[in-house]
Amino acid sequence: MNATEQQLWDYIDGNLNASDRKNIAEKIESDTEIKSLYEDLLKLNSAFGELDLDEPSMSFTRNVMESVASEPAPVAMKTQVDKKIIYGIGGFFVISLLILFGYVLYNSDLSMPEFNFNARLNLNLDKYITPTVLYSFLFFDLVIGLVFLDQFLRKKMHK
C-alpha cells in the first residue's frame, strides 16, 4: 500500500494530528487523483460499516443458559485485603522489633573495663516468653502466611 493511501485511511479514521490532517485535506482539494482515491476509500469505508452481523441459531441463548445452569452462580471477588490491614501488620512487627531491641539495650552492660570487651547481655525473657505466647505468635504468623499465599495465588490465577 502506498504512503498516500495509508495517510488517507488515517485521515478517514481520524488518526492524524492537526498539521498532518491539514496537509492531507489540502492535497485532497488540490490533486484530483488523490481526491478520486479518497472518494473510493470513503465508499469502501462506508461499505465496511454497513456489513451485517451473522445471526446464530434460534436456540443459541437457550443452549447457553442450559449450559450455565449447572455451573455455580458467579460471585464478585471481594476478598482483596485492605491495604490498611497490610500496613497495620507491618507496623506491628516493626514496633515489636523496636521494643525488643530497646529492652535488650536497656538491660545490657556494654562497658569495656580495661579494654577487655566484656559485654554481658542480661536478657531474661523466660518470664515473658511462655508457651501460650509462643503458640499465639506462631498462630498469628500462620494466619498472615495464609493471607499472603491466598493473595499470591489469586494474582497468579488472574494472569
Added chain:
Amino acid sequence: MEQKLTDLALIQNILNGQTDQYALLVKRHQRFVFTLALRFAKNREDAEEIAQDCFVKAYKALGTFKQTAKFSTWLYTITYTTAMTFLRKNRLDTSSIHDEGTFLQLENHSSAFNANGYDKQDSHAFLNIAIDELLPDDAAIITLFYKGEQSLEEIGAALHMEPNTVKVKLHRARQRLKEKLQYLLKDEVKELL
C-alpha cells in the same frame, strides 16, 4: 417504558444472584460474538460451538471481570482465546488470501456475479466473501473495528497485540479487501459500492 440496563448493571445483578439476567447479556452480544467466531471457524456449526463456549467461560469468570473496562472488550478477548484453542484442537485450515485455492474459489464467485448482475445485497455478499478469504486475524480486526465499535487499543487488548500492530494489520486488511473486490468485480467495483 422499561429502560434498557447497561452491561455493567446487568453484571451487577447477576453477581447479586439474578443469574437469569445473563440471558439478556447473551442476547445483546451473541450476534457479534458469533460473527467474530465465524471469522476464525469458517463454518456455522463450529462458530456456534466457539460462541457458546465463550459465553459459558464468560459466565464462570464473571466475578473476575474488572468493571473499569468495557464488557464487550473483555468478551471479545475470551472469544479470541476460545477460537484459537478451538483452531489448535481441530487443526482447521486457515489458509492465506494468497493461496491458489482461494483465487480459484473467487473466480467461481466472479463468474456467478457476471452472469447474474448485482444489487446492494450482492455488494454485502461479495464483501463477506472477500472478508472470509482474509487471514483470521485480519478478518477479526476488520469486524472488531467496523462492527464492534472498538478502538485500536481495545482491539489490541482483545487480540493480545500492540495497537500499532493492529493499525498495520487493519491497513493491510483493507488494502486486501479492496484488491479482492476489484478482482471479483473487475471495473465495476465503484458502481457496486
